[in-house]
Amino acid sequence: MKDYIVRGTAANDEVRFFAAYTKGVVEEARQRHNTSPVATAALGRLLTAGAMMGSMCKNDSDILTLQIQCSGPIGGLTVTADSKANVKGYVNHPDVMLPPSKEGKLDVGKAVDLGVLTVIKDIGLKEPYSGQTHLVSGEIAEDLTYYFATSEQIPTSVALGVLMNKDNTVRHAGGFIIQLMPFATEETISALEQKIAQFQSVTSCLDAGHTPEEMMEQLLGDMDMKVYGTMPTRFHCNCSKERVEQAVISVGRKEIQSMIDEGKPIEVNCHFCNTNYEYTVDDLKRMLKEAAH
Structure with missing residues (x-):
């Protein structure tokens, strides 16, 4: 059924x-x-x-x-x-x-x-x-x-x-x-x-x-x-790499900068569907620029 x-x-x-x-x-x-x-x-x-x-x-x-x-x-x-x-x-x-x-x-x-x-x-x-x-x-x-x-x-x-x-x-x-x-x-x-x-x-x-x-x-x-x-x-979960990225950007420039300074990729988990999204240091640098706007 x-x-x-x-x-x-x-x-x-x-x-x-x-x-x-x-x-x-x-x-x-x-x-x-x-x-x-x-x-x-x-x-x-x-x-x-x-x-x-x-x-x-x-x-x-x-x-x-x-x-x-x-x-x-x-x-x-x-x-x-x-x-x-x-x-x-x-x-x-x-x-x-x-x-x-x-x-x-x-x-x-x-x-x-x-x-x-x-x-x-x-x-x-x-x-x-x-x-x-x-x-x-x-x-x-x-x-x-x-x-x-x-x-x-x-x-x-x-x-x-x-x-x-x-x-x-x-x-x-x-x-x-x-x-x-x-x-x-x-x-x-x-x-x-x-x-x-x-x-x-x-x-x-x-x-x-x-x-x-x-x-x-x-x-x-x-x-x-x-x-x-x-x-x-x-x-059905409507999360996506782009949507989760917006959540990362929303934490603010200072937080993103400290993630970049660590020099390691980060992994973000969606609570609802347990999907993990990975963002490289380059991704984080791009997000830092976006957070400035």
């Missing part, structure tokens, strides 16, 4: 949903950052949420950033997505190892622990919109559910899952975001709550071979569910 996001409505437009399959996105992130299983699960969940939330953006130029600052050994995570569901991200400590939780699962909650979730939406205004909530569990899906309820006042159910193979590659990844519209009736709300309470998990659903549409069918199938469209999602 290719990576994609499906969106639609149910219950006479009282409910809207986004559901995603993101195995390729998460596996690429795992390979690029060489993440441990628990770091892969944490980053994979946040990447999946980021892709879906990015696809909710209205304008092509909108950028969404999800940032978790936390006290757990993972140290923090950052994910950025655009309106075309191109998504990228990294964890501060990709090699964190922890024993499984008492349910025998990867202990994302323990890896993340307490902290703050910040959602930044850059929609072309002078100042980006920023909403912040405390983490309620560190499990990421619950934290986003809480964020939507408190920061955006939208009753929302977020479910995210990453399933690993024995060799620590990604077996399945995906999730959904279901939101109630302001005019949702009590009847719709309680029917949906019941369905969500009975739902097993994203990973068991995907592992049984179900598509995101079929996953939504389980939850919303008897509520007149309508699918409005699908869009591909992928791990």
Whole structure:
């Protein structure tokens, strides 16, 4: 199954949903950052949420950033997505190892622990919109559910899952975001709550071979569910040697001069995709001239 996001409505437009399959996105992130299983699960969940939330953006130029600052050994995570569901991200400590939780699962909650979730939406205004909530569990899906309820006042159910193979590659990844519209009736709300309470998990659903549409069918199938469209999602970083060069120039002439004085090439790493860019002393001299302008 290719990576994609499906969106639609149910219950006479009282409910809207986004559901995603993101195995390729998460596996690429795992390979690029060489993440441990628990770091892969944490980053994979946040990447999946980021892709879906990015696809909710209205304008092509909108950028969404999800940032978790936390006290757990993972140290923090950052994910950025655009309106075309191109998504990228990294964890501060990709090699964190922890024993499984008492349910025998990867202990994302323990890896993340307490902290703050910040959602930044850059929609072309002078100042980006920023909403912040405390983490309620560190499990990421619950934290986003809480964020939507408190920061955006939208009753929302977020479910995210990453399933690993024995060799620590990604077996399945995906999730959904279901939101109630302001005019949702009590009847719709309680029917949906019941369905969500009975739902097993994203990973068991995907592992049984179900598509995101079929996953939504389980939850919303008897509520007149309508699918409005699908869009591909992928791990994509827009860094380039030229863009990173601009970042080097921005550190200022004094810094660049001291790099030149060392007489060695420098290597600059992109956090998001872990690509290294090397600049020779001659490159640095050229940048010094550019920084003068």
